[in-house]
Amino acid sequence: MTARIPDPIAAGLQRGWKVLDASTLAQDRTLEADVVIVGSGAGGGISAEILARSGLSVIVVEEGPLKSSRDFKMREAEAYPQLYQESAARKTADKAINILQGRAVGGSTTVNWTSSFRTPEPTLAWWRRQHGLAFASNDELAPWFVMAERRTGVIDWLVDPNQNNDVLRRGAAKLGIATGAIRRNVQGCWNLGYCGMGCPTNAKQSMLVTTIPAALDNGATLVTRARAERLRLRGQMVDELVCTALDADGVLPSGRQLRLRARHFVVAGGAINTPALLLRSRAPDPSGQLGKRTFLHPTLISAAFYDQRVEGWAGAPQSVYSDHFLDVDPIDGPLGYKLEAPPLHPLLLATTMSGFGEQHAAAMRDFAHMGGMLALLRDGFHAESPGGEVRLRADGGGELDYPLNDFLWDGARRALLSMAEIQFAAGARTVQPAHEKAQRYRSWAEARREIAALPQRAHVTRVASAHVMGGCAMDGDERRGVVDPAGRYRALANVSVHDGSLFPTSLGANPQLTIYALTARLASGLAASLTGRPAAALA
């Protein structure tokens, strides 16, 4: 069966793609190109294809490995160490928020859950008014969204939602709360439910199977298992990028170095790692904003137990959403939240569920009957929601300090209440928020009383994030943003930032499509300025 699934990576390597696995280097190396791109995720992948198709020579450097459909065995024990930053156990400085980010060719898009939303209009309006980004409008961005959606195969997902998503739809409907169907970037999806471990059938149109292969077919070079350590600055210019080759496990340096020279450098390592690279490089930071205002859509989780089987591990992970609670208050009022249903797999679920011993084991025994719901808090629009700050640890690695304050806990409490109410409306027997002091509540009345009284505190309330944004904010005003509206790092003449770290706030929607469209626009501008010709479009 597996043998019949075509493997575009194996085929490309056969065609002679230039791919260098830095863990195999016996000597230090120096490579040169027109443009060096750090990171092969959402922003790096889109940029690589546009720049390579525009006739520029491109090197993409990625600290993770090159894996493909035949490697994706849908096992958490293998997927997290191989495909995620810090084995999917990355945490904020105080360890109160667990952060999921990808670390393989394709970046987070290789492991993401395929939800595809355009940037919400209220967010764009805020960016226009508060951050001087005149281009941030539906009209101006529409062509870029259309191009990105075509390239990544975004479709209306017409298959029935799995039970876990249907619970959200049903419960919300009972309460008169509107839900919608989530569009997905898939082609010929088998509806398996293992998107988070890499797509074994290449249905997900991640950067791994779209833009990166296109860039390689257009002559780009991909260097894997090499970590961009620092940009070497000469005044306002960068002349080379020094990279550390990693060992085959991707954990420790192998002792080899790579020097990558280029006319221009695109940093697309994702929020946290992009600001960290610039901080390590001692990039000038006249605005003082480098690494600041990093947002997470801090995410609250509620589990519910039903009489019928839910089997949250099976089927498209996210297919139903509700924006109802984003619209209750103004965007700069108390925190609003988007509701979705996450995929449930044993390892991630077991670590997310609070408690231990018999209580935890009992919840796990009901795994097949368990449903999960998520609330993504829309951070970054209120003075009390300034986000976090990326700092360097002693070993030079980036770390996010994201203090949790009462403003945020207020949103968390309301989110846990909303989710429990919807879960009971959908017929849940019991509901248990991911909170160390929560019990399995047997009715909405009990849950309402108890959740309202739960102390909201770091570690006690479980908080997670798969959406890291900001830290290299784009802003029309040079005092407020480190990157200009063309994506250029203001204080360095030949450096651009093309990833989620550009966002001046969070989005209030899952970020991949915004990153695709935004970076397609920026990469096209960059290609035109480097070649003197209009840029090529995405395939």
Place this chain on the structure above:
Amino acid sequence: MRTSRRTFLAVGGLAALALGAGGAWYRATHDTEPQRFALDGEARAALHAIAPAILDGALANDPARRERQLGSAIDAVEAAIRGLPPATQEEVQDLFGLLALRPARRLLTGVPTGWESADIAHISAFLQEWRVHRFAMMRSAYGALHDLVLGAWYAQPASWDAIGYPGPPQRLA
């Protein structure tokens, strides 16, 4: 269990100090292969005592099977730690260093004698306190043990039967 609560209140800010000291001591006495994390001696004994409390209700009752399950869970914890970035491995080593250090063990966990003789009830009691402790550091230490042990356990196909999880679709796995 009231005794260990009182101990906690008395400890106060000493906890942070002890954690650092535990790590430094552990690293100093385990310098054979500084890059590679290894759980041995008292640190392994600590995990061997703590894991059954965290996995209570999931582990088999039969003593021989239980012992085998524990062994493989602890190996899996060790493997998981080795996949973490070096800086995080060092933090985990600090935690286990603390647990391996006799005075710290007594002070912070209230476990009076060696880890080998600690019983589940006692260990569960101090884990309960760490879970919601007023010091963030103790809560995060609990979080690390929780995630490492439960993550390693439920990563193993051997644990899936009990939770009714069929595993990934056979035709592709």
